[in-house]
Amino acid sequence: MSKIRVVLIEDHELTRMGFRTALQQSDEIEWVGEATNGADGLILLETVKPDVGIVDIGLPDMDGIELTRRFQNIKEHQQDNSTKILILTLQGNEETVMAALAAGANSYCLKTVNRDQLLKAIKLTHRGDVWLDPEIAKTVLKHASLTQAQPEIAAAKETAPIQASISESSPLISACPLTEQELAVLQFIIEGYDNDMIAKRLDIPVEIVQVYVRNVLEKLRGDGSTQSAVQAIRSGLM
Secondary structure, X not given: OOXXXXXXXXXXXXXXXXXXXXXHOOOOEEEEEEEOOHHHHHHHHHHHOOOEEEEEOOOOOOOHHHHHHHHXXXXXXXXXOOOXXXXXXXXXXXXXXXXXXXXXXXXXXXXXXXXXXXXXXXXXXXXXXXXXOHHHHHHXXXXXXXXXXXXXXXXXXXXXXXXXXXXXXXXXXXXXXXXXXXXXXXXXXXXOOOHHHHHHHHOOOHHHHHHHHHHHHHHHHOOHHHHXXXXXXXXXXX
């Protein structure tokens, strides 16, 4: 089994050392580079093409949110989805979380994560899952709960079969309010369940759990208040 190739973009030396040491101790991880700012980090991602890029939000020249947005645009232009982005943030405040989410990263993690959680996050992100730190999921759930609205959408979700959520082209994707199943999945994440455990609890395939989490992110990325958070972050208001 090939190792997961990882790079880290982080400006604090001690944090880089800690992450590097923790990951190099794993037989499943290959450390292939690091950068200390956004500009160098973007070049690193483009040239090395790691399996997973761990990106800190608080970079000095270009924040990790902008870096992620630019890199996602590059991937879309090149039609290359091989590198996944795992966002690191120091605090799970709503504005920062929503801005990071809107940038298009694959997973979201607090810097307080322990080694086992970090390895799990990297492995799940690499295989195409969305990994949310429980604290991040709590913030997402709070935000989503505040946006629940239109009774006609709520009625539609009650009658929509589970299979409808499998397709990423489902009309429910573009609606901001979340379905009961999506809210339930978020609640399980907050309680520390991984995707496999959630699938067993809900008695559904793990692939459906993955789709529910992706649906949550896609809905909230298009939410107006999420986009406002992005603009506020970039304007230095947060």
